Amino acid sequence: MRDKTAILRTRNRGATPGAFPDDVAERAQSQEDRARLAAIVESSDDAIIGQTLEGVVTTWNRAAERLYGYTAAEAIGNPITLTVPPERRDEIRDYLSRVRHGERVDHIETVRVRKDGSRIDVSITVSPIRDDAGTIIGLSKSARDITERRRFEAELRRKNIELEIASRANDHFLASMSHELRTPLNSIIGFTGTLLMKFPGDLTEAQDRQLQLIQVNARHLLSLINDLLNLAKVRSGHAEVQREPVEIREVVEEVAATLWPSAEAKGLRLAASLPPDRLQINTDRRSLIQILMNLTTNAIKFTKSGHVRIDVERVEHGSRGPEVALHVADTGLGIAPADQKRLFGAFEQLHPGIEQEDGGSGLGLHLSQRMAGLLGGRIEFASELDKGSTFTLFLPER
């Protein structure tokens, strides 16, 4: 019976002739070790094949039998090229020479042939076997069937491409939807406008009133569409966040300048304060402006008298490092504790009458909170019924 672990037995060159009990014990121990090693090799899931330096098979474990279809009896004594497709023969020459020089050939992915002629994708590692003196006396090759893994990788690649295509289709869809939805509104808002401007002729009071109602609702519809499309983009991960250094002062001034007329129209004071030093953060400018506009517009909308203030401060020890806090405080209606929970929900309107008057969609705060999240920040608020509210946008400095 062939000793399958023959190749693993090192030639005992240094054995002293006439060795005594020590040597016997040593031999017994090494036999036990050998048996243990043999068991490990046999039980391995990877094919482990011993070869001579010329590439002739000397050992062949059970996994090798399974992988290649040849039994140990059939394989041992034959050249390893038995398992190599003709176009890959050079590989053998290559790794044989490398291993003879003491190199290890690691995880080469290649193709082998089974006894039945079928091909398999494998990953092989070849290492030199040395004797006690360090001389290379053979090689040990382990081979693993990577067909499954290959299939899995191809599947993943295919799925990624599918996702990429779907994502682009979604982008295209959103763009088309945006255009399709806005086109009819062009006519609705446009022609109620021309009628209200009395270009086609004078209007009775009732006509005027009713046309205004149409226009208000058309504007409401428009802001719903805008918010929905923005939300769709944010949700599907398509909202692009372009970070650049942004001067906080500029942003606050822009928002204040834009909204000052509507605050003044209601008799409200709109003021802003900033720290004396230049304050700059790395963020998406458009999103920041949109969020600040939303918070300030809300403040003006829900305040009957008093003021709306935008105060900016630097928070050295924010919950996540240095932050910038933009507070929008008003002396408005405030928010009842019972309502505070649903404040950031989509389509939540605490005062539908007031909301719709100015074309609010009920998505503003929800969208703002999500956008703040995209920028790495968040919106917090504090409020007292009939006293006022303060909404704060926190953004990381970096």
Next chain:
Amino acid sequence: MAIRVLVVEDDPDSLELMTYLFHAFGHEAIGAHTGDEALVLAMSARPDLILCDLRLPGMDGFELLSRLKSDPYLQSIPVVAVTAYAMPGDRERVMSAGFQGYVTKPIDPQTFVRQAEEFSARA
């Protein structure tokens, strides 16, 4: 000062709205439904301003712009884009393509004509 505007827009109602507004404010307006029509009309009518929707069937607004700019007779006419701004980066794309400016859709009937007048004056 009255100007002659060429409006390129494939939605007939939107086209009617814009030409009506221009007339109401004392200007002259002609309409084209496609980029090809626009090129023909621009040649024959020599407008002071061209307003062009970005999404047109066939030749889109960007292509029309480049055709206009590569024609020596037409290249000095300011072209303004009318757009819904669906995608991020749209504004940059429009400005760097060579449009004089843009008007967002849906247009604001009260300020639309004044905006167009300003674009025409600035050119």
